[in-house]
Amino acid sequence: MGSQTLGLDPFIMLGLYTAAIGAVGWMVGPVVGNQVFGLWFRGVKGQIAQKETAFYNRIKKYRADPSSSSMANPVPDYYGEKIGSVADYRRWLKDQRAFNLKRGRALL
Incomplete structure (x- = not known):
């Protein structure tokens, strides 16, 4: 974990990964949520x-x-x-x- 990724500090990369996963969840969440709601309350x-x-x-x-x-x-x-x-x-x-x-x- 001590090595650099793309020349950046590991903590910066963890922050970027967290932001990227949050953005993907923000985009995909409503689609998945609507599908689950539709199946649950059919x-x-x-x-x-x-x-x-x-x-x-x-x-x-x-x-x-x-x-x-x-x-x-x-x-x-x-x-x-x-x-x-x-x-x-x-x-x-x-x-x-x-x-x-x-x-x-x-x-x-």
């Missing part, structure tokens, strides 16, 4: 997909029209990326409605 996989599809369709239906936005008044969270709970979803709906009312278009 019975509810279809139900989860249906609920996600219904949720994304509601997002598309209720989001504000971006054509009426401006730099001073941007559309609040157009894709609903910040929704993490039912309370966040209700807040998102209120924000979308407030944007539409502010622009004079009560579409909701």
